[in-house]
Amino acid sequence: MIPLSTGPVPATAEAVVIGGGVNGLCAAYELAKLGLKRVVVLEKNYIGSGSTGRCGGGIRAQWTTTENIRLAQESVRMYENMATELGYQVFFRQGGYLMVTEEEKHLAAMRDAVALQNSCGVPTEFLQPQECRRIVPDLDVSRLAGATFCPEDGTAYPFAVTWGYARACLRLGVSIFIRTGVTAIVSDGGRITGVQTDRGPIAAPVVVNCAGPWSRHMAAMVGVALPNRQERHEIMVSESLKPFLEPMVISITNGIYFSQSMRGEIVGGIGDPAEPHWTDPGQFDTRSQLRFAVRFAKALLAYYPRAAGVRMMRQWAGMYDVTPDHRPILGGVPGLEGYWHICGFSGHGFMLGPMTGKRMAKHIVSGEPDDIISSLSLSRFDSGETVADAFVVG
Ligand SMILES: Cc1cc2nc3c(=O)[nH]c(=O)nc-3n(C[C@H](O)[C@H](O)[C@H](O)COP(=O)(O)OP(=O)(O)OC[C@H]3O[C@@H](n4cnc5c(N)ncnc54)[C@H](O)[C@@H]3O)c2cc1C
Structure with a gap:
């Protein structure tokens, strides 16, 4: 206590x-x-x-603006030493972030982002679709146009x-x-x-x-x-599975993200452009919706067909505090x-x-x-x- x-x-x-x-x-x-x-x-x-x-615990320095890259990169260094600093196990694990896109139009921005991140000392690399299987062997790469990967990114337990x-x-x-x-x-x-x-x-x-x-x-x-302004975002956790997924996978195309926790659960969410924006706390709504579960499951299976049949155990929602x-x-x-x-x-x-x-x-x-x-x-x-x-x- x-x-x-x-x-x-x-x-x-x-x-x-x-x-x-x-x-x-x-x-x-x-x-x-x-x-x-x-x-x-x-x-x-x-x-x-x-x-x-209510958060997914994801930590990445793959951003497109210097301030976000530097704040995240410096925070990654702190996460690496956090258990010692705080004297408390925070379950930080650096499995990397694999950021994928299905759209050619994102590739130039992704290459620019890699260059900017590298100039800040973040070891991100650009990957062709087939190369993603080196990191996530069962990923369906058939629709991918490209990806970036940074091995220092990771997750911790919020x-x-x-x-x-x-x-x-x-x-x-x-x-x-x-x-x-x-x-x-x-x-x-x-x-x-x-x-x-x-x-x-x-x-x-x-x-x-x-x-x-x-x-x-x-x-x-x-x-x-x-x-x-504030937006509802939903997230879910599955039953525990044997370890199979090292990194967090996120898609710039449809906003899905998923990783595997140290307890073996798939933890993931997906943004929903149909969500309203609020500014009055009296409007905040953090109820769960079936719509999220369906959208997430479809998007997950499109990238990771082997997840078919995995049981979702729980879903919940929280608020993003979003600036322009x-x-x-x-x-x-x-x-x-x-x-x-x-x-x-x-x-x-x-x-x-x-x-x-x-x-x-x-x-x-x-x-x-x-x-x-x-x-x-x-x-x-x-x-x-x-x-x-x-x-x-x-
Ligand atoms: C579904 C979901 C997934 C997310 N995934 C990630 C992720 O993977 N990685 C990541 O970096 N971020 C993620 N986030 C965002 C992240 O959770 C937030 O950016 C972060 O937790 C904000 O922390 P905070 O301390 O600023 O705010 P909060 O954690 O919201 O804390 C604010 C606190 O203020 C208290 N409070 C409010 N009003 C008052 C008052 N009048 N008096 C006293 N106390 C008050 C509230 O009760 C609350 O506890 C996610 C968020 C959601 C909803």
Whole structure:
């Protein structure tokens, strides 16, 4: 059991982090590591109850924008050492990511992406369809136009990562309150002064909004308008099978992704263009649909016919917090000292979270500029200086 508090909140804190998902816990851990005393994490439900506990656990540095590549690559390095750093098994496994397409029109962008990733030190290679069978022997490559593969990509177990960070936070003196909702963020004269919660107020000069799909709603409490919208994404897990699949396979053509967990289950999902976009938490709908199960099964069998007859054991849904360019929104906002956000991961916050937390904590504590945080600031949408990442799948 992790000793999380459901008691009265303290009257003051040096920093309040809203959200007990991977991003809130990474940020709190890194803030405490940099010496901040009395860091408080507030989670309205339980640890990992948001998107983090519903995610596929995939981690890849195969992106088309430098910021995403670097954040993911640096996070991969952290995942490699995470069990030691946190003193907790996070089940990180580097089976690689095989990213496939059936369309010739994607090939030029894939080759450009490989070149960009290689220039950042990520060892991705371009593969002809037949070469994919070297990595996944039973893959049906008959319709493929090409693929890319990076052996350093992998998967980790989202709940273990979350629990590992929570325990490490507590060791550093961070207080984590569950079943404690933030009802207002309070400011005075352009400075953050604290939060109101359903267990009482906390005065604090720093508030970090890590509320995932609820981050837009949180930001609005202090007049910050985030462009994020929220989408339901579904995922499923099968019965356990003997190990047969090393990498995560993802398709740029139809948005399916699937991997095999260490327990032998196939874990996978597929994006659905018919899903509505929401901006009001009252609209969020995380019910499961038969439509997903059918679409996923058909897409899986088209790439992996040997999966016919495998039983789906469970499916569930969660929310993506999506920005206009599918990249996170990081940093603060001019004119509101002490307010920070780490949100808008557009379905990829588990893989980008560790390094994002580290960079954001250093930026908050030291005040030093950070090139990635600057490029991913909210103001990029006003200035039009935004480049969408092209390889958003799921
Ligand atoms: C089906 C699915 C598959 C995915 N697969 C992957 C993947 O393979 N790889 C990857 O990198 N990412 C994946 N993602 C995305 C990933 O899950 C998210 O980007 C990431 O978990 C976001 O973490 P977070 O900490 O920012 O937000 P969350 O985990 O959502 O945490 C936010 C927390 O804030 C809390 N909160 C909200 N409002 C309040 C309030 N008022 N007061 C206090 N607490 C509050 C919520 O309860 C929640 O626990 C997937 C997502 C889904 C839905």
